[in-house]
Amino acid sequence: MKKNGITIKDIAKEAGVSPTTVSNVIHKKYEHVSPETVKRIEKIIEEKGYIPNMLARSLVKRNSKIIGVINCLIPTARGSFIQDPFHTVFLGGVEKELSKRGYFIMLRTVNDKDELISLLKTWNLDGVIVTGIFEDEFYEALLNTDIPVVLIDSYVDGDKFLKVGLEDFKGGYLATRYLIEKGHREILFVSPKIKPKGVLEERLKGYKRALEDYGIPFKSEHIYEHGTRVEECIELGRKLSKRKDFTAIFVTADIMAAGIMSGLIEMGVKIPEEVSIVGFDDLDISLITSPRLTTIHQDVEVKGTIAARMLIDYLEGKVIKERTVILPVRIVERESVRDIKKN
Structure with a gap:
C-alpha cells in the first residue's frame, strides 16, 4: 500500500x-x-509522529489474524457504537467475512488521537477497518501507520487507504426528488452534525441540488443538525409538530426518522396525511414503524462484507482491482409519504 x-x-x-x-x-x-x-x-x-505496529510488523512477520474495527466518531450519547442499528448490521457483515476467512474481530471506539495511537502501538492488529474519518487528527494519525487501513464512508483525499462508500449525493437527491414529485415543496432536512467532506454533507448537497433542479428556493431554516438518540429525536418530533410551514421531512438515518415520527404522532400529527417522511438506510426498523417508512436503501451488511474482503485480500497479497468501492442506492416506497398532488 x-x-x-x-x-x-x-x-x-x-x-x-x-x-x-x-x-x-x-x-x-x-x-x-x-x-x-x-x-x-x-x-x-x-x-x-511515526506510529509503528509494535508487534505485527516486526522482522519475523508474526501475524495475529486479528482485524480491528475502530470507530472514530466521537460519542455524543451514552452506550457503545454497536448499539446503533446501522453499525450492528455493518459489523455483522464484517464478522461473517472474517470468520469465513479465518480472522478475528476486535471492536473499539476511540475518543481522541492519543487513544488511537495507543491502540495502534499496543495491539497486534493485522489491519483495521475505520469508520468516522474526516480530515482531522485521526486522519493524520492513520497516515503515519504502516498498518493496512480500510476507511468506511469517508471522503478524505489521497490514495493511501482502501475505501468503501456509498452514493450519498445520489441518495440525498433521490429522497428529495421523490418528495417533490409527490407535490411537496417545503421539505425539512434532518441529520446528525454535518462535517466537511463527510457523507452527511454529500446528502445535503443532493437535497439542495434537487431543490435547485425543480426551482424550489433553499431555506436555511429547514435544516436541522440534531442528536441521534431516540429520546432526542422524539423530542424533535414534538417541536416540529408546532411548525405549520412544511409538509415533508427527509431524515438521513432511519433510526432518527422513527424517533421523529413517534414525537409527531404523540402530538397528534398524522403521517402521512399531514407530514410525509423519507428516511435513509432501509434498516429493519423501517419495516416496523407505523406507517412503514419510505427510505433510501443501502446494503449495510454487504458494505461490511466488502470492507473485510478487501482488507484480507490485501493482507494475503491478492490483486485489489478497485481501491475504492462505491455501493448503489435506491428508494424503497412504503407508506410514510402522501402524494399531495392527488388532492
Missing part, C-alpha cells in the same frame, strides 16, 4: 542507519545499537 506518511526507510535515511537498525530500536532490541544511535532514532520517531 502506498504510504503518504513517514516510514521506517524514511527514518533510517534521516538517521543515517539501516532500516533493520530502526526496526531493532522500535522493538527495543538494543544489543547491537549504540546508545547515541538509539537516542537519535527515537528523537526522529517522536518528531515525525
